[in-house]
Amino acid sequence: xxxxxxxxxxxxxxxxxxxxxxxxxxxxxxxxxxxxxxxxxxxxxxxxxxxxxxxxxxxxxxxxxxxxxxxxxxxxxxxxxxxxxxxxxxxxxxxxxxxxxxxxxxxxxxxxxxx
Amino acid sequence: xxxxxxxxxxxxxxxxxxxxxxxxxxxxxxxxxxxxxxxxxxxxxxxxxxxxxxxxxxxxxxxxxxxxxxxxxxxxxxxxxxxxxxxxxxxxxxxxxxxxxxxxxxxxxxxxxx
Numbered sequence: 001x002x003x004x005x006x007x008x009x010x011x012x013x014x015x016x017x018x019x020x021x022x023x024x025x026x027x028x029x030x031x032x033x034x035x036x037x038x039x040x041x042x043x044x045x046x047x048x049x050x051x052x053x054x055x056x057x058x059x060x061x062x063x064x065x066x067x068x069x070x071x072x073x074x075x076x077x078x079x080x081x082x083x084x085x086x087x088x089x090x091x092x093x094x095x096x097x098x099x100x101x102x103x104x105x106x107x108x109x110x111x112x113x114x115x
Numbered sequence: 116x117x118x119x120x121x122x123x124x125x126x127x128x129x130x131x132x133x134x135x136x137x138x139x140x141x142x143x144x145x146x147x148x149x150x151x152x153x154x155x156x157x158x159x160x161x162x163x164x165x166x167x168x169x170x171x172x173x174x175x176x177x178x179x180x181x182x183x184x185x186x187x188x189x190x191x192x193x194x195x196x197x198x199x200x201x202x203x204x205x206x207x208x209x210x211x212x213x214x215x216x217x218x219x220x221x222x223x224x225x226x227x228x229x
Contacts (some may be wrong), residue, residue, distance in 0.1 A: 033217075040221075045216035109158055
């Protein structure tokens with residue numbers, strides 16, 4: 001596709017449920033990032049992939065959060081035992097080059113609401 | 116610890132005026148400083164970026180001024196237009212010695228009044 005695609009665009013779930021959010025980066029982009037944006041805040045870094053491996057997962061808030069990128073393209077962010085505080089917009093971005101050295105292209109985000 | 120501090124939180128400017136948004140950073144290892152623009156319901160999009168080897172970069176109506184000694188940088192929007200109304204984020208990252216993701220400021224909600 002022309003840009004970064006994220007699905008679902010909206011997800012409403014109940015506290016304690018499991019959620020998967022998908023990101024399809026721009027073709028050919030080797031770097032992929034997940035960010036979380038709460039209302040009125042800037043994007044908060046969660047995890048960064050270079051190819052298939054997680055190069056930096058220092059932003060994941062706890063072990064309920066996990067992300068994979070098995071074939072170096074599509075990535076899935078997985079949240080177990082969701083809590084109300086997990087409600088936010090989850091943004092995915094991709095880049096042609098290494099982290100910080102090139103433009104990040106963001107998707108429109110997946111809005112997660114935990115009731 | 117907030118590594119990138121952005122101000123003001125919100126800003127109202129008359130059409131044709133100059134919009135100025137400021138950011139300060141703490142980590143001296145940062146060496147890439149982009150500004151992103153975000154419209155409601157959309158992801159952030161890169162507006163302009165600078166590296167610390169220059170003090171100013173201009174692209175059209177948008178200018179970044181960078182002060183390495185003060186660890187501050189700012190975005191100037193000249194001849195501001197209603198279409199510039201959006202949320203603006205400054206960011207910073209380290210590109211050498213093990214690159215990491217962008218650290219964003221909290222954002223500035225800019226309104227350009229016609």
